[in-house]
Every structure is written in C-alpha cells, then in structure tokens.
Amino acid sequence: MSTIRLTMAQAVIRYMQAQKVEIAGEIKPLFPGVWAIFGHGNVAGIGEALYQARETLPTYRAHNEQAMAHAAIAYTKTLNRRQIMACTASAGPGSVNMVTAAAVAHVNRLPLLLLPGDTFATRKPDPVLQQVENFHDHTLTSNDCFKPVSRFFDRITRPEQLLTSLPQAMRVLTDPVECGPVTLALPQDIQTEAYDYPEHFFAEKVHRLRRQAADRDELADAIALIRQAKRPLVVAGGGVHYAEALQELDAFASAYRLPVTETQAGKGALPWDHAHNVGTLGVTGSTSANALAAETDLVIAIGTRLGDFASGSRTLMHPQAKIVCLNVASFDAVKHRGQPLVGDARLTLPELTAGLDGWQPEAAWVELAANLRDEWNATVDRVTADRGTDLPCDAEVVGAVNRAAGERDIVVCAAGGLPGELQKLWRTRFHRGYHMEYGYSCMGYELAGGLGTKMAMPDSEVFVMVGDGSYLMMNSEIATSVMLGYKIIAVVLDNRGYGCIHRLQQFCGGPGFNNRLEDCLSVEAGAPKTDFAAHAAALGARSEQVANIQELEQALERAKVSDISYVIAIDTDGLNDTQEGGAWWDVAVPEVSPREEVRQARERYESYKARQAKNL
Numbered sequence: 001m002s003t004i005r006l007t008m009a010q011a012v013i014r015y016m017q018a019q020k021v022e023i024a025g026e027i028k029p030l031f032p033g034v035w036a037i038f039g040h041g042n043v044a045g046i047g048e049a050l051y052q053a054r055e056t057l058p059t060y061r062a063h064n065e066q067a068m069a070h071a072a073i074a075y076t077k078t079l080n081r082r083q084i085m086a087c088t089a090s091a092g093p094g095s096v097n098m099v100t101a102a103a104v105a106h107v108n109r110l111p112l113l114l115l116p117g118d119t120f121a122t123r124k125p126d127p128v129l130q131q132v133e134n135f136h137d138h139t140l141t142s143n144d145c146f147k148p149v150s151r152f153f154d155r156i157t158r159p160e161q162l163l164t165s166l167p168q169a170m171r172v173l174t175d176p177v178e179c180g181p182v183t184l185a186l187p188q189d190i191q192t193e194a195y196d197y198p199e200h201f202f203a204e205k206v207h208r209l210r211r212q213a214a215d216r217d218e219l220a221d222a223i224a225l226i227r228q229a230k231r232p233l234v235v236a237g238g239g240v241h242y243a244e245a246l247q248e249l250d251a252f253a254s255a256y257r258l259p260v261t262e263t264q265a266g267k268g269a270l271p272w273d274h275a276h277n278v279g280t281l282g283v284t285g286s287t288s289a290n291a292l293a294a295e296t297d298l299v300i301a302i303g304t305r306l307g308d309f310a311s312g313s314r315t316l317m318h319p320q321a322k323i324v325c326l327n328v329a330s331f332d333a334v335k336h337r338g339q340p341l342v343g344d345a346r347l348t349l350p351e352l353t354a355g356l357d358g359w360q361p362e363a364a365w366v367e368l369a370a371n372l373r374d375e376w377n378a379t380v381d382r383v384t385a386d387r388g389t390d391l392p393c394d395a396e397v398v399g400a401v402n403r404a405a406g407e408r409d410i411v412v413c414a415a416g417g418l419p420g421e422l423q424k425l426w427r428t429r430f431h432r433g434y435h436m437e438y439g440y441s442c443m444g445y446e447l448a449g450g451l452g453t454k455m456a457m458p459d460s461e462v463f464v465m466v467g468d469g470s471y472l473m474m475n476s477e478i479a480t481s482v483m484l485g486y487k488i489i490a491v492v493l494d495n496r497g498y499g500c501i502h503r504l505q506q507f508c509g510g511p512g513f514n515n516r517l518e519d520c521l522s523v524e525a526g527a528p529k530t531d532f533a534a535h536a537a538a539l540g541a542r543s544e545q546v547a548n549i550q551e552l553e554q555a556l557e558r559a560k561v562s563d564i565s566y567v568i569a570i571d572t573d574g575l576n577d578t579q580e581g582g583a584w585w586d587v588a589v590p591e592v593s594p595r596e597e598v599r600q601a602r603e604r605y606e607s608y609k610a611r612q613a614k615n616l
Helices: 008-018 046-052 065-078 099-107 142-149 159-174 216-227 238-242 246-256 287-295 345-355 363-383 394-404 418-425 445-456 468-473 477-484 499-507 532-538 549-561 596-613
Strands: 003-007 019-023 026-029 033-036 059-061 085-089 112-118 152-155 181-187 194-198 205-207 232-236 260-262 277-280 298-302 322-327 339-342 410-413 434-436 462-467 489-494 542-546 566-571
Touching: 003 008, 008 019, 008 046, 008 159, 008 181, 008 194, 033 046, 033 065, 059 477, 065 085, 065 099, 065 112, 065 434, 065 445, 065 477, 099 112, 099 142, 099 181, 112 142, 142 152, 142 181, 152 159, 159 181, 159 194, 159 205, 216 298, 216 322, 216 339, 216 345, 232 246, 232 287, 238 246, 246 345, 260 287, 277 287, 277 363, 277 418, 287 363, 322 345, 363 418, 394 418, 394 462, 394 489, 394 549, 410 418, 410 445, 418 434, 418 462, 445 462, 445 468, 445 477, 445 489, 462 468, 468 489, 489 532, 489 549, 532 542, 532 566, 542 549, 549 566
Parallel strands: 019 205, 033 059, 033 085, 085 112, 112 181, 152 181, 232 260, 232 298, 260 277, 298 322, 322 339, 410 434, 410 462, 462 489, 489 566, 542 566
Antiparallel strands: 003 194, 019 026
16 A cells, blocks of 8 residues: 655645535535634644645635634635635634634534644643643643534544544535534644555545435425415525525425515525515514514425524414425424425425425415515615715615625625614625625624635625624734735724614613613723724725715725725614514513513513414
C-alpha cells in the first residue's frame, strides 16, 4: 500500500481538497474556501498546511471569529447547503468565539466545518496560555463547549484518528437529515505530528445530494388525509429550498389551487406575486395567511418544523385542523401531532400531485384565499409607502430598499424588529432573494452574513438591513468586505436602542427599562449619538447619513453604482411597527407584580394559553 507522510494538519487540508460535489452536472469543490484567524493554537499547524494549499484552497482572513463563521453559514445557506466553508481559530477565546455561530448553524440545519485549535494532547507544557483547567476532569477543554451545538464532534489526539473521523465528518456535513456543524478539535501539538497516511485516503470523492423516497404506506395515508380536506393550506419551509423542489411546489399548488404560505426560511419558495402565494405565516406573518390558518381543516407542511413563530406558539391553526408533515427528517415530521410523510420534497411532491388526481378544495376556499391575498398586497403597498416624515418607520425603509432591489438581488437580516417587517413586507421573485437567519435570531449575524451571501452570489446586489443594536454588536466584517472586494449595501436603522424588545417589554406590562438608550443607566448627558456613517467610513466603506425616505432612495442609487461596500444610516421611529398581520407569541408574563399593566398582561397571556392547550 502506497503511503504519504503528512502532518495531521496537512492531512486534514488535503482530505478537504479531495472532496467534490456535483451541482447541476458540474463537479465543484465541496470546500471552496477556509476562514482563518491564527493564534498560537493553529498558526504553526493548520496555518502552515493552508499556506501550502493556498493556490487551490483560498484562505480568508476575518476580523472576528464568530463573524467569519456567520459568513461561512450565510455562504452555504445561499447555495442551498451544496458547498461548505471551514473555519479555524486558535485555542482558547478564538475558538470559543465560534460557539455562538455553531449554534446558529445547528438550529438552522446548515453545514459548517469548525477546526478549533486545542491544548496540548501530551499535556507536557500544561497549563499553556489560554488553557481552561478543569479541576475534576482533565480531559475537558474549552472546546467541549462545542459539543451541545455540533452534530458531530471529535478531538483528534492521534494523527491516525483522521482515518475514521474525517469520513464521518463528511457524512454529517453532506447528509440532508443530519446536516449541521461539525467540530474537529485539533490539539496544537498533534496538528504538527506526522503519520504515513495511505494515498487512497486522499482519492477524489464526489458527493451528491441523497434523495429519500417516501414510504408507500405513509404516502397513501397522506393522500387519503388530503382527499378528505376541504380547506387545505400549504406551509412552505426552508426544506423546499434545500430539496430544490421549487418547481414541484409550484406544480402541486397550481394543480389543486392550493393557497401557499411561507415561513421565514421558506420565503421565496414561490414568487411573491404567484397566484397561490397568500403571504407569510405566523407571529410576524400576513393577515391573509393567518386568517386562512385559523379556518383551515388541513395543513400540508413541507420542509418546516413549524416553530413557534410559524405556528403562533401553537395557537394559530384551527384546533380541529389535521397536519401532514412532509419532511426529510422524521424528527421534524412527527411534530404537532402530524401525519408524517418522511421523504425528499422534490421526489414526493410529484407523487402527491399524481395521487390526488380528481380532488379539489372547496371553490369558496379558493376564492377566499384569492381575496385575502389581494387585500394583503394592497396593505403592503400602503404601509411601505413614503409618508413624507423625517422620522420614518421600519416599513417605509423596507419599502424603499425593496423598490431599489433588482429581480435577482438579496436582502439579508437576522434579529430585532426588522425580521417581522421583512417577513410581512419584502417582495421577491428570486428564490434566494430573501435571506433571514431566524432559527437562532442571532444579533450580529447581519453584516457578516451579508458578506457570505455576496461571496456565494457575487452577481447579485446584497442589501443588509440592520438595526443599530446589531450593528454595534458586530460590524468588523465591513472592513473584511472592503478588503476582499465583496461589496455589500448596508442600511442601518437607528432607533436608539433595542426597539423590538422595548415593544415586547411594554406588551408584557413592563415600563421602558434598559432597552432604549434613554431608559438605560448613563451619564447625565445621556448615551452618545453614534455616527454610523463615520464609523463605516473608518472601516473603509463609502457611507452617508440620510434624513428621510426620499434621501434614502437617492442614496441607494449611489450605493448600487459604488464599487465598494456602502453603508447608509437613517434614524427611524422605534415605537411604530406594522400592526397589520401578526399573531400571538408565547412570552411568559409574571403571575405576581405590583404593576397593574403586568397583571392585565398576565390575564391576556392566560387567555392565549387556554387556546394553546387545545392544540397540544
């Protein structure tokens, strides 16, 4: 058997280079790049190996470890999980900085390869710089924090362990069900240790999307259940995108005139103006979709977990409604007392379409869906129009950015009040035109996510919509976008604090406290007014502050012709969100409080909890 002598780190990188993926008949690298911030835990091992591979496996240098992992997550999400980026950081704080991003990838079922440096396997120089010593278990390091947020975890304490660990890592990263973050903790001494690896270990491997056909009995049960329905409602989730089942969904909905609503992850599965797209569902959903959910007798959930925002914390659907859950993961297919239909959406939807031949929902239901859809579209036109004030609401800003976006442009967002406004109001015909990280709703994802999205689709304009709170949490990748030449357009909406949580605080009966800057502890002069335009300019971007929607529209045109990242800051009304649409969300209210407002909120809360119980 022929062998090749490599360090453990060199073997990791060579194995990664050997992994390919077939996309639309074309063979591409499974790993088109690696994000790296070097420190003593990885610079001499992984760093040296990446240097040797730099011509075919580019290394991107970021400014924050969490942010670079967010960029990697956004990249793979934009490409429907078909290509993956890896991230490496040093031992200690550099690696632990990536734990939050690992949770983002885990919750959103997105592949991410994390290669954190680790402390010495030999323990000879212990305690080394940045080592977390555990008094009762010497096998623990700070990298064990990755275990709850990784789909696969291993610590490579011998170079030959790669022979069994790396194939398992690739299995998880490319599996449509188990897909999620993989963490391989790499002790810095073992990274540099050599081993005679068999050459066949580095043979090219082409990965293809595995498609699982539905069980015949489950398919028959689902068809029988749908045939009984008179008022069906389809819910399209992110799995429709990852299965690349857009045409199949369109054919299914069109054949039976089915109203289709979308989750945050599913938005874009149908063009916004499709005859059967009735808007988005749930806590931040449209009036049209939520009204239909309250009257439906059958929910056909495709590629969605029906999380609390989609289901209105299990109060939105008619309590007598049945649910068919078409999902590649049985873990998700059995939720909500659903009839499971485990299978790939691209394979299974045509079988549903064929098996329902001759069936149709009630004509009155189809007519109601069409009327509600038209009413909702008129609402969107109204609430996104420029009111002509000097302190616009978020909806007006969303409308301006949406009008500036082209057919194949992308909006990116993640947390705060903007996801609600965008889910309700953003219109896209491009299946990847809406990029929302709302599984983990991670503040700070937005700008780094915009960079990763742009790297995945460089021909699209990427509009990042971000609040002042998220911007201040993580903004350094603006500099990275300029450095790498991946232009993003960021619109910073400054409402002077965490406006979304302030509104939630008030809804739960609380006073303004510690959310808006004016309600926080500060010096007598108050919190400073952040000059976001000046800050972005200091990071190398072009930028400007605008005063109203008309100025914003003009600035967006300048941003579109800019050759580098462009940041536009605008002050907004943090108390004025879109009241149309929406549903209840289960946020527990105290049973006991001296505030009358809290007691009233508790009564309201208990009334919704009673409705919730009927759907459990």
